[in-house]
Amino acid sequence: MQDTFTHAVVRALRESLGADVVALPAEFEGRKHADWSRTPSADPIALVRPRTTEHVATALRICDEHNQPVVAQGGLTGLAGGACMLGGEVALSLERMTGIEELDTVSATMTVRAGTPLQIVQEAADAAGFMFPLDLGARGSATIGGNLATNAGGNRVIKYGMMRDQVLDVEAVLADGSVVGGLRKMIKNNTGYDLRDLLIGSEGTLAIITRVVLRLRPKPRVVSTAWCGVGRYEDVTTLLHEAQARLPAGVSAFEVMWPGYYDFVLERLPELRAPLEDRHAFYVLLESSGADPESQNEAFENFLAEMLERGVLVDAALAASDADAAAFWAIRDAPGEYPRLIPGRVSFDVSFSIADVGEAAIRCEAKLRERWPNATILVYGHLGDGNLHIVVQEPDWAPTVAPEVQRVVYDVTAEMGGSVSAEHGIGLKKLKVLALSRSATELAAMRAIKNALDPKHLLNPGKVLSR
Amino acid sequence: MQDTFTHAVVRALRESLGADVVALPAEFEGRKHADWSRTPSADPIALVRPRTTEHVATALRICDEHNQPVVAQGGLTGLAGGACMLGGEVALSLERMTGIEELDTVSATMTVRAGTPLQIVQEAADAAGFMFPLDLGARGSATIGGNLATNAGGNRVIKYGMMRDQVLDVEAVLADGSVVGGLRKMIKNNTGYDLRDLLIGSEGTLAIITRVVLRLRPKPRVVSTAWCGVGRYEDVTTLLHEAQARLPAGVSAFEVMWPGYYDFVLERLPELRAPLEDRHAFYVLLESSGADPESQNEAFENFLAEMLERGVLVDAALAASDADAAAFWAIRDAPGEYPRLIPGRVSFDVSFSIADVGEAAIRCEAKLRERWPNATILVYGHLGDGNLHIVVQEPDWAPTVAPEVQRVVYDVTAEMGGSVSAEHGIGLKKLKVLALSRSATELAAMRAIKNALDPKHLLNPGKVLSR
Structure with a gap:
């Protein structure tokens, strides 16, 4: 293994922390380093698996002395390529610091x-x-x-x-x-x-x-769940507002699905059941989780009845059992089947003010449809947080189409003052679009902070801020 | 007014922003610059009162060019001297940027x-x-x-x-x-x-x-309030835990008062009424604010009944009206009368884990009592947040006693891993004790961030981090 010590830093790490903590490439051959976003990753020059905070401190001190970049790894389930490597890094996996x-x-x-x-x-x-x-x-x-x-x-x-x-x-x-x-x-x-x-x-x-x-x-002691059919976006936001103001335990989920999503997943996943007979302009999965089993379900039911009476809801199905609630959630959780159902898709995780989400969805879909009339376009999201997920695909797209699709959606996001990453982060994948949601002065301030805390840019270099 | 322009920076500010925005010392004579903590403040060399963000940007750009320190002023109600001046600063008051x-x-x-x-x-x-x-x-x-x-x-x-x-x-x-x-x-x-x-x-x-x-x-549609007498600290935390887990609308206030506080304010403020007949080891003001008037009050009353039955509560009074609730809150809000009731007091705003608050109160009171057997010692706080307020006074204390009192309480805070400032901040008053709650490496990281964003240390110099 003599030749693996071409890097002095690897030798120093191994000497300080031992072979148990510091593995050489030959010792972790075949190990995957890419995350769920399928961003390609280089292999690290060494794999450090600390058991204690002191191990981490020692490893980073040695890497600092050798100007050696380090990428931290968790479960590698990220969706922005934040844990992948560009080449020449040490990987530091926290897999042994559990418990x-x-x-x-x-x-x-x-x-x-x-x-x-x-x-x-x-x-x-x-x-x-x-x-x-x-x-x-x-x-x-x-x-x-x-x-x-x-x-x-x-x-x-x-x-x-x-x-x-x-x-x-x-x-x-x-x-x-x-x-x-x-x-x-x-x-x-x-x-x-x-x-x-x-x-x-x-x-x-x-x-x-x-x-x-x-x-x-x-821990919530009772969970009330309903599947709602709504006719207009204004009614979706009214339902959200009224539910937050009037349900005794508030709102624990408010998931909205547009018809394109709903029709697609119900058609492709035969195990899903339609909770309502008719089609609607919007579907809302409404959930309230609270402490008082005696009063909550009744209040929830009364609330739905009043929303139906006022015409805010066109139709609604109340979950009468855990199985009913699970069946509603199965429709919302269908994205778990995307790898099988809709390969080669381009996905988005954007956010807007709650007032703007409806218009943002209309604009994105119209502009995508104009360009790609036959594309599959799925729109859904955590509307209570203003978070919209959009998935776009055509079966025979060349890889070059993805950047064009991204441009359409991110341009709408920027023009409506939205965020290009609501919850997935920037990593490597969204580096190029970060400036659509952050001003030059903000990026400069972030860079100043990076320089202050990591002056040699050794920690996860090239992520969040470009090199 | 020629002589007031001894400072080139003041001249430049006045030229750019006009006399409407930039006032000279003669134009704001008699204006107070100290906050509610009564920390002494110097007078500023000019008072900038911007009307827009652009005014603020212009003022700071000019001050930067002249290496001129600036202190921002809001309502001057701070409790740590964060807005006071050390001498030679420009004051920038946001009083006209309202609306x-x-x-x-x-x-x-x-x-x-x-x-x-x-x-x-x-x-x-x-x-x-x-x-x-x-x-x-x-x-x-x-x-x-x-x-x-x-x-x-x-x-x-x-x-x-x-x-x-x-x-x-x-x-x-x-x-x-x-x-x-x-x-x-x-x-x-x-x-x-x-x-x-x-x-x-x-x-x-x-x-x-x-x-x-x-x-x-x-907006909450119903507020339920109770005044509780509790016998042991374990029961106080059990009450908190059970209320959070079981009240349909959760807990919106959980204020705890120790007997020293309770006896003092009831004796000194004759307008206060005792909600319960007997004295107790702890008094808890419990409040739940929610959306459902129909179910909430009944659930709140049932909860109190069960806590009484289980012995978690020794006694409790339910507010039957807004007036009752206001009378309970008047006891908790008595610190508003401190300036009249207890001049020359030494006050603390510390926090601990919820599990540690009871022991922290005992240790602080015992150590203070040991040294000053006749002092007034008032202990109360937002226990649901682990936040303890302690007030200590003896009528004839010399000003030199305050640092000694502080040392006793802050030593207990440090030894129990608590925070020397739960909600009031550091400002100028707590600079010396910041290191009791933050490690040397954390202070170094804060300094690095300060240097990165304000390399000349022009913004509120000498606050939070010492010069």
């Missing part, structure tokens, strides 16, 4: 190592009588560290917020190997700059997060 | 100029059928910009979060006069570093916030 260090039922907190999969955290919270509300399809593989690095969103943001809202403190290692943050459990802590929120969502470019104190929530 | 630019009822957002008083925002939200949840005693004078600069807290943090949780976007001017941020209404926006949260809570040391998009919430 729950403490669950404090009085303070309602959980102290967790960054490599712990999201689902393990959800299950531990549940077993202790709490809920950890962040949820997304990749829960079994996605790690808490990756959720933090990308400020993950998902289905419950409308009630509980993004990943940054689930966190009391983070411990992280900066590019020079110094450890910042702690494991503090305070809900309020106005002592200087908000380093925590700066590191969350920075996609491994400012620090590597090693441990975190998560905030737990009361 | 609501837009209230979007569909997106539930309000676009506001930074100088707008909090109360104006609350009232406008209310008139439009929403609630702006941030609330604090200084609401009539405190400005939205000041609330942002200090990440204000208050009574409703347990349900709605701090000021940073009420904000979708901020527009701000950096030290070099460049304008960052915008007036975007997206709830989700993962496009690069979280500049918004970095500027919020930075106390005017990184930028001057000029405008903001606030997030509005559904």
Whole structure:
């Protein structure tokens, strides 16, 4: 293996941390480094798998001494190429820094190592009588560290917020190997700059997060779910407003699907059942999760009846059982089948003000349709958060079409003042469109912060901000 | 007035922005510059009162060219001396940048100029059928910009979060006069570093916030309030946990008062009525605000009955009217009378994990009592957020005692891993104790960020980080 030490930094890492922590290329041959976005990744010159925060600090200190770039890896379920490598990097995987260090039922907190999969955290919270509300399809593989690095969103943001809202403190290692943050459990802590929120969502470019104190929530005792047919966009936003103002437990999901999406998934997935007989201009999956089984379902039913009577709803189906609710959610969760159903698709994760989402969907679809009249165009999203997902595909598209499709949707996004990345982050894939949602002065400020905390640009170079 | 132009920067400001915007010392004689913490302030060399973001940008660009320090002023209701001047600064008051630019009822957002008083925002939200949840005693004078600069807290943090949780976007001017941020209404926006949260809570040391998009919430339609007597700290935290898990609308306030506080305010303020006959080890003001008048009050009453039956509560009084609720809140709001009741007091705004608050109160009181057996010691706070307020006084204390009292309380705070400033910020007053709650590496990272965004240290110099 003599020849693998062409890199002095790899030799230094191996000498300090040992062969258990630092693997050479021959020792991890065949390992995949690309994320779920299928962004191509180079192979790293070494794979560091620390067991402790001290290991991470030592690794980054050595890499700093050798001007060696480092890419942190979590569960590799990202959708923006944020963890892929450009060539010549050391990969630092948090896969061995797993486990729950403490669950404090009085303070309602959980102290967790960054490599712990999201689902393990959800299950531990549940077993202790709490809920950890962040949820997304990749829960079994996605790690808490990756959720933090990308400020993950998902289905419950409308009630509980993004990943940054689930966190009391983070411990992280900066590019020079110094450890910042702690494991503090305070809900309020106005002592200087908000380093925590700066590191969350920075996609491994400012620090590597090693441990975190998560905030737990009361576990809902009753979940009410309905599938709604709505005739006009104004009625969709009225329904949202009224549901937030009047449901005793508020709104825990407000997922909107346009007919193109609904028809497509019902046609292609025969296991799905249509909750309502007729077709509608909009379908809304409305969910309310609360604490009082006695009053909640009745209030939910009364609310739907009144919305029907007022004409805000054209039709609605109330879930009478968990199976009914699961059948409604299966329609919304159909994107899990995309790899099989709609290969070669171009996907978007954009956001607008809630008032603008309807118009944004119309404009995007019209401009796409003008150019590609026969394309499959699927529109749906977390409307309560202004988050729209759009999927576009034609069976025989050449790879060169994707940038043209992107241009159409991102131009509408920019002209309506929206965000080119609502929840997936920038990574490598959205570098070119970041400037559509951020001004030159904001990008300059981000660069100044990057230079301040990682002056040699060693942490995940070329991601979020171009080199 | 020739002689007032000893400062070239003042001349340049006046020439660019006019006498309407830039006042000379003789023109604002007698104006006060100290905040509610009574931290002494020097007079500024000029007072800039911009009417637009462009005025702020021009002023900061000129100050940058002249290496001239600038201190932003809002309503001057701060409690840490963050807006006071050390000598030689230009004061930039946002008092003319007031008003609501837009209230979007569909997106539930309000676009506001930074100088707008909090109360104006609350009232406008209310008139439009929403609630702006941030609330604090200084609401009539405190400005939205000041609330942002200090990440204000208050009574409703347990349900709605701090000021940073009420904000979708901020527009701000950096030290070099460049304008960052915008007036975007997206709830989700993962496009690069979280500049918004970095500027919020930075106390005017990184930028001057000029405008903001606030997030509005559904207006509660029913508020249930109870005054509770509790025997043990374990029961206080059990009550909190059970209320959060089981009240249909959750908990909107959970204010705890220790007997020393309760006895003192009831004795000194004859207009207060005791809600319960007996004395108790802890008093809890429990409030739940929700959407469903029909079910909520009954569920609240049933909850209290069960807590009494289980022995978690020793006694409880349910507010049967708004007047009852106001009478309970009057006991909690008695600190508004401190200037008259307890002059020369030493006050604290510390926080701990919820599990630690009880022990922290015991340790602080015991150590203070040991040293000053006859001192008045009042302990109370927003326990649902882990936030403890402690007030200590003896009638004849010399001013030299304050630092000794502070040392006792801050030592306990540090040894229990708490925060020396839960909601008031650092400003000038807490500079010396910041290092008790932040590590050397965190302070170094904050300094690096300060250097990156304000390399000449012109914005509010000497605050948050010492010079």
